Amino acid sequence: MGTMEFLSATQIVLAVLARFWPVWVAMAIVLGASFWFKKKLGLYGQLFDSGVGIAGVVICFFWLFTAIFANRVAPFDPLGQIPVMKDALPGAIDANSGLAYLFGGDKLARDVFSRMIYGSRIVLAIAPLATGFALMVGITLGLPAGYYGGKIDSFLSFLANLVLAFPVILLFYLLVTPGIMDTPIPFAMAGLFFLFPIIFFCTLFYTRFKNRPERLYLLLGLTLLFGGWVYIGLVFNADPFGIVKMDPNELNIFVAVVFASSPGVFRIVRGLVMDIKTRDYVAAAQTRGESPWYIMLWEILPNARGPLIVDACLRIGYTTILLGTLGYFGLGLAPESPDWGTAIKDASRLLRSFIHPALPPTIALMTFVLGLNLLADALREQSMKD
């Protein structure tokens, strides 16, 4: 084994910036366009009026494009091992390919930089999607609870409080263990949760277009066809085209995260509905003889969108933190998975000897959540101005 070549600190910085070139190009195009047309872009355009908003948008787009172009940005395979590079310090050059381990190698001789880049893919695939499902569940149950009140409300609120009283970590230890994959519980829960978006959109279209059958049948048909296709693919892993599929481990995590965060959404939606249903336009709709679900979905929900969008941003961040927690305790994801939580766990065990594998995933997770929180803060400021 010959002596290993190293890049200097400046060279590392320059090389990292150069690796991200597809991200810079995409960001320049999108941000340039957004800035140019910001007057026409509504709430999104208004984000560019404040420093906090710009920072939030820039950080979120950075990670979004990093996840999209991960295979171009990362120089190495996230699972590939080059034995010489075990615990290599940042900037060590691999003699065979001539490429450098920009942030060094971990204890299994994998490239820390590439793992961080590929980790963003896992995080950005699960966190927003799980938040979306949690929103669907929370909205579909929170609307009737807030609107009707009474027994429905007491029952649903009791269930929500039950889940909220569970410490998140205990919930995960019970729901995300390898053993539970042998039982039908995760699949039953997935089957239940993934039903909500289909119910939501069917009710949404039915209440609006029930007097215009030609439009209704088309929209219902599309919802059922597309929803059913995704449903079969995700829950039964039996997509006939093989496009929609989810690894059982990921499904388990996904379900646990949706389960843990939908009661929060439920509470917010319920509170908003109870406030909005006293407004005059709701009374007007009731007088017109509109059905309760029409009022909930087409009168109340659009007027609750401001706080819900803000909450969704914060919640994606919180879900990212939850995913990290799962990874940190080694629950759910495969041990070699490059996601940030698992990487943090692996690195934190060896913190006494090597620092460099720990920092990239921690800083990545922190900046992404920070970006989302800044975005939420800017959105809140803007929606308060209206």
Next chain:
Amino acid sequence: MFAFIIRRLGTMVLTMLCLTMVVFFMVNLEPNLKKLAISQLDMRSPADQIESWLVKNGYRQNFFVRYGQWIGVVKKQPNIDATGKAIPRFSFCNEPTEPYYGGVLEGDFGCSTKFKTKVANKLFPALGATGILMFWVMVTMVPIALLIGILAGMREGTRTDRTLSVASIATTATPEYVSGIIFTVIFASWLGWLNGSAATATAQGITFYNFTLPVMTMAIYGIGYIARMTRASMVEVMTQQYIRTARLKGLSFSSVVIKHALRNALIAPFTVIMLQFPWLLTGVVIVEVMFRYQGFGYTLVEAAGNNDIDLLLGCSLVSVFVVLFTQLISDLGYAYLNPRIRVQ
């Protein structure tokens, strides 16, 4: 008021009953029972030996009978050995050899299979250790958070406000496992001022050297959230008429803030601080595992990892109780502090 508390306590008991039933169901799933049996026998035990261990120790009885035994409304039965003589189920817990009521209602939390002792002997010292940690976290977190919130909300829109707001957003974006690592790198590996492990705290007592990092790590995540709530509440109070009146009366700004605004601005953060407890519970688990501090969180992880049924149930009972009890305190305290709210 009295009826309100009674009703809330009733809901609390019902919630605890439902949740422990769910936990009981989950820990008694087939794969989890197998895991328990394997951990008590050894890795290569054949299937029939595992099965006979489960039957012998009563894990194959009816679900509701066993749940009743845990609660303490059904009698626990001793094991019967080969000669037909009754022997205690777990000898390390001094269980009697005749049937007896030994559940939570009788104050008996059962027997930990992992630590080979009574759950109470393991759980309560661990809770004590966590109580100390929580105390120091609260002592550092609450004053700092309130101070930041008040300073930021006192003059809305100034540079101080914006700087402090962004700083508090940044801390809410930093979960314990991130800040813990960053602080360890800076203060333990690089500067060498603090110890990166609190393992010595249990045996040799708590010192500034071994306890600062865990406390700091836990406090930082909560600070931002409480500070933001305080700021919002402070901003609202500062726009009220009575504040303007006090200013026009000629009082100094600092005396208006301290004497008139503060009291009313602190009502909302009180609720938030109380509702922080469930979040702190997750933080406790992460921090105790990260810094190897033998408290409640560490016990919970050990119990869950080894499917130690009684210990895990004890842990969930305690944590659910903490969550619900702080919720109750927060509601009552809110009604007490804010005379416009009346509980009914």
